[in-house]
Amino acid sequence: xxxxxxYRPTDFYFGRGEEKRTGEVCRKHGAKKVLLHFGGQSxxxxxxxxxxEQSLTDAGVQYVSLGGVQPNPRAELVYQGIELCRKEGVDLxxxxxxxxxxxxxxxxxxxxxxxxxxxxxxxxxxxxxxxLPVGCVLTIAAAGSEGSNSCVIDCVVDGIVxxxxxxxxxxxxxxxxxNPELTFTLPPFQTACGACDIMCHVFERYFTNTPxxxxxxxxxxxxxxxxxxxxxxxxxDPHDYEARANIMWASTLAHNNLLGVDREQDWASHRIEHExxxxxxxxxxxxxAVVCPAWMTYVYKHDVMRFAQFAVNVMGCQMDxxxxxxxxxxxxxxxxxxxxxxxxxxxxxxxxxKREDIPTLVANIGGPEHTxxxxxxxxxxxxxxxxxxxxxxxx
Amino acid sequence: xxxxxxYRPTDFYFGRGEEKRTGEVCRKHGAKKVLLHFGGQSxxxxxxxxxxEQSLTDAGVQYVSLGGVQPNPRAELVYQGIELCRKEGVDLxxxxxxxxxxxxxxxxxxxxxxxxxxxxxxxxxxxxxxxLPVGCVLTIAAAGSEGSNSCVIDCVVDGIVxxxxxxxxxxxxxxxxxNPELTFTLPPFQTACGACDIMCHVFERYFTNTPxxxxxxxxxxxxxxxxxxxxxxxxxDPHDYEARANIMWASTLAHNNLLGVDREQDWASHRIEHExxxxxxxxxxxxxAVVCPAWMTYVYKHDVMRFAQFAVNVMGCQMDxxxxxxxxxxxxxxxxxxxxxxxxxxxxxxxxxKREDIPTLVANIGGPEHTxxxxxxxxxxxxxxxxxxxxxxxx
Numbered sequence: 001x002x003x004x005x006x007y008r009p010t011d012f013y014f015g016r017g018e019e020k021r022t023g024e025v026c027r028k029h030g031a032k033k034v035l036l037h038f039g040g041q042s043x044x045x046x047x048x049x050x051x052x053e054q055s056l057t058d059a060g061v062q063y064v065s066l067g068g069v070q071p072n073p074r075a076e077l078v079y080q081g082i083e084l085c086r087k088e089g090v091d092l093x094x095x096x097x098x099x100x101x102x103x104x105x106x107x108x109x110x111x112x113x114x115x116x117x118x119x120x121x122x123x124x125x126x127x128x129x130x131x132l133p134v135g136c137v138l139t140i141a142a143a144g145s146e147g148s149n150s151c152v153i154d155c156v157v158d159g160i161v162x163x164x165x166x167x168x169x170x171x172x173x174x175x176x177x178x179n180p181e182l183t184f185t186l187p188p189f190q191t192a193c194g195a196c197d198i199m200c201h202v203f204e205r206y207f208t209n210t211p212x213x214x215x216x217x218x219x220x221x222x223x224x225x226x227x228x229x230x231x232x233x234x235x236x237d238p239h240d241y242e243a244r245a246n247i248m249w250a251s252t253l254a255h256n257n258l259l260g261v262d263r264e265q266d267w268a269s270h271r272i273e274h275e276x277x278x279x280x281x282x283x284x285x286x287x288x289a290v291v292c293p294a295w296m297t298y299v300y301k302h303d304v305m306r307f308a309q310f311a312v313n314v315m316g317c318q319m320d321x322x323x324x325x326x327x328x329x330x331x332x333x334x335x336x337x338x339x340x341x342x343x344x345x346x347x348x349x350x351x352x353x354k355r356e357d358i359p360t361l362v363a364n365i366g367g368p369e370h371t372x373x374x375x376x377x378x379x380x381x382x383x384x385x386x387x388x389x390x391x392x393x394x395x
Numbered sequence: 396x397x398x399x400x401x402y403r404p405t406d407f408y409f410g411r412g413e414e415k416r417t418g419e420v421c422r423k424h425g426a427k428k429v430l431l432h433f434g435g436q437s438x439x440x441x442x443x444x445x446x447x448e449q450s451l452t453d454a455g456v457q458y459v460s461l462g463g464v465q466p467n468p469r470a471e472l473v474y475q476g477i478e479l480c481r482k483e484g485v486d487l488x489x490x491x492x493x494x495x496x497x498x499x500x501x502x503x504x505x506x507x508x509x510x511x512x513x514x515x516x517x518x519x520x521x522x523x524x525x526x527l528p529v530g531c532v533l534t535i536a537a538a539g540s541e542g543s544n545s546c547v548i549d550c551v552v553d554g555i556v557x558x559x560x561x562x563x564x565x566x567x568x569x570x571x572x573x574n575p576e577l578t579f580t581l582p583p584f585q586t587a588c589g590a591c592d593i594m595c596h597v598f599e600r601y602f603t604n605t606p607x608x609x610x611x612x613x614x615x616x617x618x619x620x621x622x623x624x625x626x627x628x629x630x631x632d633p634h635d636y637e638a639r640a641n642i643m644w645a646s647t648l649a650h651n652n653l654l655g656v657d658r659e660q661d662w663a664s665h666r667i668e669h670e671x672x673x674x675x676x677x678x679x680x681x682x683x684a685v686v687c688p689a690w691m692t693y694v695y696k697h698d699v700m701r702f703a704q705f706a707v708n709v710m711g712c713q714m715d716x717x718x719x720x721x722x723x724x725x726x727x728x729x730x731x732x733x734x735x736x737x738x739x740x741x742x743x744x745x746x747x748x749k750r751e752d753i754p755t756l757v758a759n760i761g762g763p764e765h766t767x768x769x770x771x772x773x774x775x776x777x778x779x780x781x782x783x784x785x786x787x788x789x790x
Contacts, residue, residue, distance in 0.1 A: 001636075001640045001641070002410065003409060003410025003411060003412075003413060004407075004408075004409050005406070005407065005408055006406075006407040006409070007404075007405075007407065009402075009404030009405075009406075010402075011402040011404075012399075012400065012401040013398075013399075013400055014399050014401070014657070015396070015398025015399060017398075018398060211637075213641075214621050214624060214625065214641045215618070215621045215644045215645050216644075218616075218617025218618070218620055219648075221613075222610070222613025222614055222617045223610070225613055226613055229609060230609065241396075242396055242606075245396045246610045250610050253610070253614075258653075261409070262409070262644070
């Protein structure tokens, strides 16, 4: 077990109707004027934005609005948001939406008090010392941005879309309001993508070389088993509140780093997937459903017993004590079945990606000596092999 | 699943040598002059107090000291601490010790800015609106006070020792420094008492009538399994860092309410035990080892499948599908074996309690109509029966 710091001072409000407390919670945390930041028209049409606006008005909190955040959120809108916040004297950025909206809000929040270009923080080196507080009303269980210190933004640099992630303490939400009912109307595909993203946030932590991490292993397996049990329920009945609620809280726990504090983490699957979603503008969770099993298949021999533990404790496989390798592989197969049954793509073709793009994808990921991951350090030829596995998978 | 608020903004520093950062962490959280609060001479003799003092001095943080906190901490010292803090202009209370020291620090912290008697907050009704920040350097994995909103204090009222607990947001530590090495020198009995306390914090949440709490059930079982696996290791080798570390982080997770946010909780065992430790001045964990299995045995028929789940998922028992009741009982028996093997008392005689005191203990717990617990609501005659079971248990 490694030494660690864990500091996630987010004030969570969870359950039915909790979004009606948004104004009160903004005031509790000192906000007087907020940027109401959201995505497309679905949050407007559903009446959610109106409910949040009413709640702000009732609490005497002023607001200015900025909609239009896209999936794989773009830097252009972040610049607009920063300018608007400065002009209007906004003191808190309120995201109403999923991970993309929250990440866009986080980027705006770090940009407002910074005199330079906010993109400096994403290109490495610069760490923000201060940021506006960010609050959120979550509408999809997936990215875990409501509890994490992560923020991922796309920026067009020299004509190429660059997807860059940051992990700063200032990215941690001041408050997060989670009402599982708000996820009832999500399309099944988005629901499945979210569940995949949640599980992959755990995998990045679970597959580690750090020994003696029983306590957090238990947390990892518990979050994974919860999603494994609840995903088929929400696919069958999108209005199953209890299943939606368990998945929503799992999404927060999966990525606020409680599960990974004490260990070396991997993150190769995420980084490889980022190239796919930047290149094809596909859903992050869909990309992960294709990349992650390929990563597992490529690396499992590095620690067969770890993958056997996953197969038995999470996927419910029988342990083959004579051939643990078989157990490891059956766990990966069971995971692909779970995701396939939920309608996720399982290979390049189903994702809309092309085998012939692999050299370009690998080139985009970094220079010739670039590596990814820690469980097993991957060089560029390893990444190419993983993408080839992902391309060729049969359903 | 119930709606909930979860807000535990504690800044955790975990691992070997982390106490050397105490001064730096105090400064990070704005402290200029702290009350260094501790218990007996063991922390002084071990050199821990000197290391913390050095760290404060190095960081330019002033301090005044107040030692002498006893197990089952007393109000008298709280009054002294409040006076000292006011006189010295202290802006943070730094507890170096276990749950008793931290709780004494929390009581001082809530008393300093309050014009009335701090005991008002313990007699019910009054809620503190503000308190000094509290930080801690933890020396025993047990009470979970390092991450919880709890504070338990003993006060002599009309000649009788009253043990009273409070749960306030202002009781949550601003920071907690957890070095498992500091628990290496704990006597085996205290180690075992701590493990019992940790498990009971989970039980109070795990045995619930709230349905559909899969996610937090998984967390509960994960913390319990961790203690079940690690307790025999630390009893065998007190210097087993990894086992100590897993238990220490389990102690925090067991009681910061992450495991119980979404459900009705019980707390009957704790309340009944508080009468024992107030009456006999016994260790809280030792009292729980006697009371909790008796509570389980008395209530398990209320939800046999819940106790069967505990037996299988936590204690590793085989499920008897034809007679789930047998499985439930075998889980309780396995728990008593675990605790007995760790040297904990398993009945009144081993605890130093007397069967003939039961009427007095029951009288002390409240008026004739008083009830405890929520899993199964216990009237005073139920409590008497539970104490009788606890008294008569054979090893």
